[in-house]
Amino acid sequence: QVHLFQSGAEVKKPGASVRVSCKASGYTFTDYAIHWVRQAPGQGLEWMAWINTGYGNTKYSQSFQDRVTVTSDPSASTAYMELRSLRSEDTAIYYCARYSPGLSLWGQGTLVTVSS
Amino acid sequence: EVVLTQSPDTLSLSPGERVTLSCRASQSINNNYLAWYQQISGQAPRLLIYGASGRATGIPDRFSGSGSGADFTLTISRLEPEDSAVYSCQQYGNSPPTFGQGSKLEIK
Numbered sequence: 001q002v003h004l005f006q007s008g009a010e011v012k013k014p015g016a017s018v019r020v021s022c023k024a025s026g027y028t029f030t031d032y033a034i035h036w037v038r039q040a041p042g043q044g045l046e047w048m049a050w051i052n053t054g055y056g057n058t059k060y061s062q063s064f065q066d067r068v069t070v071t072s073d074p075s076a077s078t079a080y081m082e083l084r085s086l087r088s089e090d091t092a093i094y095y096c097a098r099y100s101p102g103l104s105l106w107g108q109g110t111l112v113t114v115s116s
Numbered sequence: 117e118v119v120l121t122q123s124p125d126t127l128s129l130s131p132g133e134r135v136t137l138s139c140r141a142s143q144s145i146n147n148n149y150l151a152w153y154q155q156i157s158g159q160a161p162r163l164l165i166y167g168a169s170g171r172a173t174g175i176p177d178r179f180s181g182s183g184s185g186a187d188f189t190l191t192i193s194r195l196e197p198e199d200s201a202v203y204s205c206q207q208y209g210n211s212p213p214t215f216g217q218g219s220k221l222e223i224k
Binding site: 035037044045046047050059060061062095097099101102103104106107108109 | 153160161165170172204206208211214216
């Protein structure tokens with residue numbers, strides 16, 4: 001059964017960094033790109049970045065260009081998203097999703113709360 | 117970046133009715149790479165339509181997508197209670213990918 005499993009909820013202070021993991025199972029990890037999308041409370045979906053899990057090349061939203069890094073570890077079938085210099089507006093559910101085309105498989109989401 | 121504007125923002129319909137949701141882009145979407153997602157409260161989004169009109173695996177044929185260029189629609193025929201959700205469009209033909217703000221559908 002194909003699945004994306006994300007790491008658990010995080011609570012961070014402003015200025016800190018957070019790293020969310022996304023482990024794939026049931027398919028060949030490097031056959032599909034992984035996208036990262038977030039959703040602030042009561043808000044719509046916001047695209048953040050994507051990574052070619054086979055070659056490692058990336059593309060970032062300009063909204064996060066200097067604060068976000070996405071990586072992948074094919075040996076562990078896992079993708080990672082790190083967001084730095086957190087602020088309260090970064091409180092959101094962060095999703096990873098597999099592109100095939102369209103985002104056809106989603107992780108369960110990781111709630112990141114930024115609060116002092 | 118491409119701005120997607122969805123309409124209406126909210127609507128309330130009865131089971132068995134038909135609904136058409138609109139997604140209008142600020143510029144033409146390359147290759148009509150436009151997707152629709154359903155998000156039920158508390159859940160992750162689910163892909164319904166890709167490439168403007170391709171139905172994703174396991175999606176009932178009550179859901180259909182159409183359109184090209186900068187104007188796209190999602191039609192749900194014969195609404196069922198479980199269709200109550202937020203529907204979002206996404207374009208992935210122009211970089212960077214962007215989402216619409218979503219249309220909230222309530223089933224009475």
